[in-house]
Amino acid sequence: MILIGELSLWVALLMATWATTVSFAGGMQRRQDLVASGERGIYATLAMVVLASIGLWTALITHDFSFKYVASFTSANLPLVYTLSAFWGGQAGSLLFWALILAGYSAVAVYTNRDRNRALMPYVTGTLGFVLVFFLATLCLGANPYERLDWIPLDGRGMNPQLQNPGMAIHPPNLYLGFVGTTVPFAFAIAALITRRLDGDWLAAVRRWALVSWFFLTIGIVLGMWWAYVELGWGGYWAWDPVENASLLPWLINTAFLHSIMVQEKRGMLRKWNVTLVVSAFLLSIFGTFITRSGIISSVHSFAQSPVGNWFAGFLILCIVVCVYLVTTRLRDLETKAELESMVSREAAFLYNNLLFVGIAFSVLWGTLFPIISEAVRGEKITVGPPFFNAVNVPLGLLLLALTGVGPLIAWRRASTSNLRRQFAVPAFAGVSALILLAALGMRDLSALISYMFATFVFTTILQEFYKGVGARRRMYGEGAVTALGRLVARNRRRYGGYVVHAGIVVMFAAFAGLAFKKDHDVTLRAGESTELRDPFGHLWRFTSQGVSQYNELNRRVVAAALDVTRDGESMGILTSEKRQHVDSRGNPTFEPSTDVGIIGSLKQDVYLVLAGVGEDERAEMRISFNPLVVWVWIAGFIMAIGGLIVMWPQAERKRVQSGYVAPLAPASRDGVEV
């Protein structure tokens, strides 16, 4: 099976090359037989990549250490779940995983469009095939997971202990599903540009794919935050690390696109912008992969430096050149006939929203690339840290939060004063009231105050939207309140699912603001000694050391410190943090020691314990932190995922294609806004 897998990889490369060639040829010569053959080429590529993946999994499970990949990332004593997840734990395997997802997505895209978008499909298939060729060629020639060692080691090196975490087993697949998901919209955009069919058809085809990509990126990013929080032991969940930024960039651009697509659907505007966003999301996915693979920027997450980085750099440059050429030669076809009639309108709000998303993306990209730019210009690698990112992105993020409340309420085309008053009176009052209340309660952190004011404002707008929507249905169709609510969401999934996502965003911002009140305490305790600390909510916590214990587990030596915890005299249980030294099956240390944090979680705050080390007399050196509202970050991620599911949930055929009415018209541009 392993050998078949190895051979399948080469056959997959052959199939993808065939699919690319005949699809483009079929499109240009309008030959249906070539197009059909190209589409079959995609299906065949998927089948081959599946076989190649099964082969690698077989090698991993059977601990075949004759393969360099298996020996580098697993060991005989690695638990099964992590042996399976080692598939995407290293460079070559994760590239194969990427190819597997891409082949799967490509096959689904080709299959679901077998009767639709036929003029675009040859070029869509060709573009998907071309991206597949790149990944498969990189796999076969640059980083082959089936590369063999000259000798067979008795045991493998094992997996980095920080990756031995349930979050790490499922975080990368989600992220890859998101990254790779940008490829299908990219392929449609390229097809639309080549054929100059830049009307609404390609947009309708890609919206769902952009959503899929957004959905998985959201889950992947939040899982990554959770992993960083529980595994890395520095007490936070986001450090503006280059690899974290790399995952955020396509998310930001995807989110911007999911908003601006509505402006094109309703008003026929932002056509150039939308094409650019779709193409950029894909390029940024490849850029993110390039950063992680090339070793060009150091990061806690990156793979070892390897020639694969050059492959990605070359591919990225090629894609940029092709995209710039296609967009600049199609500018006339992308002209928008409608104009922005008022700066106070829904489309203007979407425009501001997009500018902010792109602004944040640009600042993140700039900060991430700064070490390279500074080295090129001044010969000195300067890394910008969280202070830069926070200084730029916190204000932009807060403005974006405010727009989350404004956009959905404001009228299309031109908002009248009465529209503004009717829609915003209650939410604005609620927001200002929250600000005054929190200030009166003693909150002094300006960013947090503004966050909570805007969060209350937006949350009230969402409640008001549901309330008005239910009211409208009751008046229009005479339904009961519960039926009206159910049908309101079921029949307007895009809009109300979107509101649920917005609610998740509100919760996330509220949770972010909670970190302004984080408190860290470094303590050293011997067995039996205690310390008393006050949390941000005023509770008195007492931590009594239960001493330090040392023991061996399956693949690690553990030093653990335990604290008996009480809050205001009430027992909260035992809090334990571990230092782990992983060992191979012969007991030799592997990797650097890692930390397992102890957390007592609640809706209000996490009490977060990190064992820093053990000194003389078995003194445990520890950091105890009170992290307010952290659990709400994970809850927010969950709410956003639910919202995403509501939006994505399949609807009847006509609903899927139809997006309601188009363009409230100004008499002067009556004929201009048809898309």
Add this chain to the structure above:
Amino acid sequence: MIAMAAGTVLALVALAYVLYPLLVEMSPQPAGSPGTPPIEHSAIDALREIEFDRETGKLSETDYAALKSRYTKRAVSEMRGGDVQSAVCPSCGVRPELDAKFCSSCGSPLVFP
């Protein structure tokens, strides 16, 4: 050796699969043909959304009137199979009445553009 043979067979099967459309005669549909016909009754969905947006304060009265007239015309045309023009009243705009001679709102004679 067996695996090598299996790999070769695999490659041949894959090749046969992708080459099949080139070896048999395809249906006459050219590559550039449009695919599925446009969706039916989309204007009715749009009308529902227009009513709903007006009820929730998202559309001004002017836009509401303009949109309603436009989509009513389109919906009537869709329901008639897309080839019949709607009646238009000189003072009330597009009318939904089928086969009427006079506007049911103001009584003016209808025209069929």
